[in-house]
Amino acid sequence: MIYYLILICVALIILHLLLNYNKKAIMLRKIPGFKDIFLIGNILDICLPPVQLFSSIRRIAREKNGIYRFWCFPIASVNIYNPEDVEVILSSMKYHEKSQAYIFLKPWLHDGLLLSSGTKWQKRRKILTPAFHFNILRRYHASIAENTIRLVATLRKAVDTRVDIVPVMSDCTLNIICAVEGRDDDEYTMMYAKKKRTAMLDLLILAEQEGLIDPIGIEEEVDTFMFEGHDTTAAGLTYCLMLLANHPYIQDKIFTELREIFGNTKRTASVEDLNAMHYLDRCIKESFRLYPPVPFISRWMNESVTLSNYTVPAGTSCHIHIYDLHRSELLYPSPTVFDPDRFLPENVAKRHHYAYIPFSAGPRNCIGQKFAMMVMKSVVSGIIRNFELHPVTTCSDLRFQADLVLRNSEPVYIKFSKREIAI
Structure with missing residues (x-):
């Protein structure tokens, strides 16, 4: 024996x-990392329920200095959240291939813009880029404005009661995306699509006629836009509104700016009006800093790379933790404080170019970031013009779960009351 x-x-x-x-x-x-266990490496450190896993990742990020690794044969990953290393990975096409972290999306999105790489990604990006040019974005404005009006009407039916804004924002952004794509998911979007086919679908159909994409490719890109444009924008709106509800003096400053733009009129916001909302713009950017809708992105290292003076071997996944990058005390003093003035031009100029990446950065940055900002400004301004927001869920109540999109484990509640003088 x-x-x-x-x-x-x-x-x-x-x-x-x-x-x-x-x-x-x-x-x-x-590379510093989790404590190694005989034979199984670090596997026990990630075999946790989603909420605990999110908390565990935040804990080790506080303990380490901008980089740590995970190892359990054959899984190897390096986790970074300092701007210098982030720039190495994102600033060129050298490390543009997505890692296995996205594999569960493959049956749905296939080789759409989010998951494709190499020549296929470059061709698809070239086809779709014109759909998000500023002049083309104007064609989406009518749909965004109409859905903002519908949202305000919905909220009027729920004044002075606590509202779980997660499904409300999700429905709003879904309707906007459906209208932009020309889908017929409900009666409204079908009617709108008959009036005017969208620039995005026009471009894809034209590309198909020119032999640059097939029907399957069109479906891939439409599904990708649904995923990226719907969930992430809904998350951004959820946490931005929650922050404003918990910071009434900032909410008041936004309302003051809106009165300067609209006076006492109740006209619908134009594209020019949205562009004039400079303080609201800073508030949205600060909400993205604290609560980035996409908390991390991941790339595959097909060759070795030096990060923080460590050699990371080829065949390693590189997870870029945007959530931890945005909350670094070295980059943002008092990082948990909601302070829109961090995004005054003079303050932005002092920071590293890769210190703030809610839409990723470099050649593979989010193609729809201008569209997302247009939606955010329209919806938030429409709400603030008509309602005062009161806190129910606070920042300390949030319990996030590990996911590709920043999701709270519980509802996010806000109370809306009608403004005495709406604009």
């Missing part, structure tokens, strides 16, 4: 050495 126990122990030790002391493992384990 002792003989067999010795054989088993020797076999386990040899297996441990093979798994955890090969060339790749030795290189990776030089």
